[in-house]
Amino acid sequence: MQRIGVFVCHCGTNIAGTVNVEAVSDALRKEPGVVFSTNYQYMCSQAGQDIIKNAIAEYKLTGIVVCSCSPRMHEATFRKTAASAGINPYMVEIANIREQCSWVHKDTLTGTEKAIILGRAAIAKVNLNAPLTPGQTPVTKRALVIGGGIAGIQTALDIADAGFPVDIVEKKPTIGGKMAQLDKTFPTLDCAACILTPKMVDVAQNEKIRIFSYSEVTEVHGFVGNFDVTIKKKARYVREDICTGCGACTEKCPQKKIPNEFNLGMDTRRAIYIPFAQAVPKVATIDPDHCNMLKNGKCGVCSKVCTAGAIDYNAKDEFLTEKYGAIVVATGFNPIPMDKFDEFAYSQSKDVITSLEFERLMNAAGPTGGKLLRPSDGEHPHTLVFVQCVGSRCEACAEKGKEYCSKICCMYTAKHAMLTRDKYPDTEVYVFYIDVRTPGKNFDEFYRRAVEEYGVHYIKGMVGKVSPEGNKLKVQASDLIENRQIHIDADLVVLAAAIEPDKSARPLATMLTASMDTNDFFTEAHPKLRPVESPTAGVFLSGACQGPKDIPETVAQAGAAASKVIGLLCKDQLTGNPCVAHPDEMMCSGCSNCEKVCPYGAITYVDKEFRMPDRTTKVRRVAQVNEAVCQGCGCCTVACMSGAMDLKGFKNEQIFAEVDAICR
Amino acid sequence: MRKIAKSALDSLFAAMSESKKVYLPVDGEGGARYQLWTEGTVLSEAVNTVRSAKDFFFPQTENLVEFKMEGKKLDVIDVRRETEDFVIFGVRACDVRSFDILDRVFLGAPVDTYYKNRREHGVIVSLACNKPAETCFCQTFGIDASAPAGDIVCHMTDDTLFLDAKTEKGEKLLATLEGVTEPCADSAADEQKALIRSRLDKLPLKGLTADKFGGDKTKEFFNDPAWASLSESCLGCGTCTFVCPTCQCYDIKDFKTADGVRRFRCWDSCMYSEFTKMSAGQPRLTQKERFRQRFMHKLVYYPANNEGIFGCVGCGRCLAKCPIQMNIVKVMKKLGEGGDKND
Amino acid sequence: MSVTNEEYRPLIVAFCCNWCSYAGADLAGNNRLAYPADVKIIRVPCSCRVNPAFILRAFQRGADGVIICGCHPGDCHYTSGNYYTRRRMALLFSMLDYLGIEKERTRVEWVSAAEGAKFAATMNDFCKTVAALGENKRLEDLRCKK
């Protein structure tokens, strides 16, 4: 029989306001096993924890029940308290009488009654708790960063800086990501390339960092500290170790008409290409969909012009499996497709472009060499209309847009408007907005400069329709402040498209068993307290894969993720979760049902000899659980007919006891 | 002796029901079973009920005592209540004998007050078997199906039911039935008895004797090699013991309720692997030993403690119900043959 | 003379997975979204930890409704746990219905950690549904009644 102490927390008035805490501690004192019961204002405070520690000593407690906030909040706190007073931390159970009681029930009578019942359930469980000791597993001191944008680059640099080897897996032929496509950055207007490319070079030159460009993660096994990751190096048909990046091949390739994805299809590239001048690694890549040699064996020009002999038409996808201790997801974002937004005539007119396309138009390395020219006729536009929130904050248009705010559009639109007016004072620039959101350092000042110094026309209202007529774009819009309809004959319309997570994120999340929200952004372990960790141990989040972010935020989060990774890789041994599945070999029939449902492959079988009660021996096939691999979901326990498989910390008898206590 | 027209049975049961609850075999899904008589209930013609009549005195589960908890206070509650009087009508000769066998267990010291309570309030109205079945072998144990024991003994012809009170209890009950029955000669049922006897003589198991068994035969049979092959296919289910009118083993279990514990007893079966398990383990580790226990108990151990009376009444239920058709008749025939040298 | 005319309140046992639904319930709390106190939550690591025997046990002991909440299919913290839950519960509920037990007494809902409002709404609706059915008679164990 346990000697249980019950500690009821008032949480100020958070609990005590609705629950009669005195009545709860009195009622629970009468429960079987309980030898001490009290209540206190803030159990989680030092003074509250001291009450627990003292009671453990004074009443020789073997089990603790804390009736307080959610175990997701302070279970760890109270387990530490118990451990520091000398009892096993897993002898602590929390009755959630705040989030799941006092905060959702108004009536003191029913609230108190329910709090007592929840307390009873926790007591019934603790009565059957057993001390648990977590297992230890070694840590592979190497990190994997998936995605080579600014988030991945910064994370990798910071981890490498601490002395741990890092691999970056980037699916494109070069690292750099979206930032490499940007022209200037807000609010300081420094050139993106000027601040990004040195970092890309740092990555390339860092001895601790390996770049797997043009590669994808295809399989992830294992668990925190011990991931086995299979990386597919897509066939590049150019040997990275030999190619000098001279670019001769990219000039001679006869296949010229391939839309250049780096410039968002606004110009063309060859079938063998280097995405941009500062690409890292600076090696050519053959696009197998367009290369004549690869498609029908006729050509071979690049091979002829390559003095280094780097071309290899017989290259195959390569798979390599590496071990990692930690994985950082930095898969980034993309603007959502605009083809469903017929009202803005994106598909009908070349002169309706997205903001990212506008970045390329303004960029000196872009398709127009940095001159603002209309894509349709190469004329200089005089009237520009920027439409904000295209697909963002779009509750009504969920099938094509997003409900959330994409966060970065207000600022880059202000930047675009300001730069346009700065370079081309002869233009009229209109910005249509729902709200202008500028919560960042120097952001509002930046926006005000656009309006006040550069004379950008900010109009609160949405554009209803854009219709191409002749060489003009007729823009119909409403001005909500003036309450009137506006018609503008524009030369160029720029859509601030909502951003969404990269499409590769969802299958990756499945491989990593990391959770995602309904928008396919990775979920953090805690929205406030653990914002750069995924709930899946050993998986960390960097950049826009977790939610829309601008560059400074991304870099900050990248650094934070790196520091979490470093913290993990510093450890030689990891302490596991002791709440793992455990088979009773005497009951196990060896049927393999548990093995079939285990998502981690944690269950294997052995033939084992047993001494039977009648003194004979019998060899039986029985299940064994790898406690380092088991994550404790408990799926096997239900698949097991004989009940041989049980889950420590959530044993069948414990859950039965909770059910019984609740239904008493 | 009194009699009543078969067509007027309803009035007989109605009259009985005025003072007591009346239970009688009624046909239903899966065979006949005892049911409370209410207007319109029809007496089964089946030779016997699927479950025996022992349930009336020794129910499958019975609440013995309750513990009520309030905080850390524990109250013990005696749940025994004086049973109401009841009549079991239509008990066959074999089942009537089974009550004697149970009585020796439960009414011998120490007296089982739960059993006694029920036994004292039950009036047994037996009914001779007009059509004993091929599985019947009550004769082996000296039971005469044409003349059962009981508080009132009945015989049924095609048109008439004869009732003969044999005990004080029976006479009292019969006295209350004078309004619906009429007197008749004590010999009125003799013809029916003779008919039944002639039928008993023709039963296929007529020749089976238990002569080689008895209380002093432990040594002869305990190590008989035949046990191995007889028990080979036994599934270890409890069907034979649960349909048996004389199996009297039970286990005591505690059931945690909303606010305390209910201690009840329930039938147990020596065929079960957990039977009589103690902290040190089970005394009988293999199905062979458990199987042997059941039959040794019926044929040797029970007679050893009860003046030679066998613990089987030859009702034939286990012959009909065993999933693999192993039964006491096969055991009795095979044991002592000495030919089986297996194991 | 005093007649206590207490309104019938059902007893609801809710099994919530630790990662999504239990967090969703916490969020409902954070946002002060009320639902009846009839709901008592049992935390399990994953909805796939819920053994049909737990559900029957709850009914035996006097529960009037049992609801199992887990991560949305595809979002399971353990990748596939809730897929198994979905199969097991589809089969179990269908069997209970086949035995004539009111199918409204059992429910599976997928509630994510972000869906505090859905959690509260689900519980409000489930309590209402079960309350309308009244006491569980078809899967009761008389010994467990007071």
Place this chain on the structure above:
Amino acid sequence: MQKVTRDILVNKAKELLANGTVDRVYGWKKGEFAYDVTPALFKSEKELDEFVFGDFCGANVSKYLVAESKKAGGKILVFLKPCDTYSLNQLTTEHRVDREKIYAVGIPCEGMLTGSALKDKVDSVLSVETEGDTVKVETLYDGVKTFPASDLLPDRCRNCKSKKHVTYDELIGEDGEVLDSGRFDEVEKLEKMTPDERFAFWQGELSRCIRCNACRDVCPACTCEKCVFDNPKSGLENKAAADSFEEKMFHIIRAFHVAGRCTDCGECSRVCPQHIPLHLLNRKFIKDMNTFYGEYQAGEVVGNRPPVVNYTKEDIEPSEAVKRGE
């Protein structure tokens, strides 16, 4: 009825014993009456004198192989009806039977009579003879009665699912086909009832349960080292039905435990002393799994993954599953 005779089987057994292929044989021994044959193990040619075979040899002996195949010695010869072969495959899948230790001879089956089904129709059976599809029953009091075999066959044979042997080392006679049986008709009938009617039906059936465990102990899918209902630690153990809840609990959990593993051999209903149609519970699960997750026959192929330990991302939601038929 049966096309294969005792002599054919005994000769086969003698041959296999003699040439050392097997060292023991699972078969049947004669009983007191026509219908009470007992499964038995024969270890020598001489013992085979007691071997019988006939229209009452319906017991599914595959479960005995769980224990027998673990014993030392050579191979065990078993004669398996088509439906028994599904059980053997399922037991092999679950590593309960060492298939290497079994020599399975598939035998054709024309449907097997059972004593209990027979005695539902006739009292006091003295002898039974079959000629073609006619069964002649000699009784103690009603003379000789004749029945078409279909009247006396248990449900599992009237709705035989397959005449095909899914595993064997040797076959006697021609192999048959998987049949399009009406085995789900009864389930459908129940599904069409109102919940109240269904409850009344099952209440009536299950209330007769005496918790003798015969259904479990005969079931080839119930081979756990220790059943949860026997294990005090499981929280489910109970020796006898003490409340109407318990038999429901027992049968629901048992059906759930064998779901996806039950081959629908029908032994549970055959042995129930109270004639509870337990196969209707198992068939409900089989029918549901077929409709929800695609056709699946347990034991059809060794190594198949039962639907309960499998999933697809598009599976039916529980709330939809109970709506079927509405």
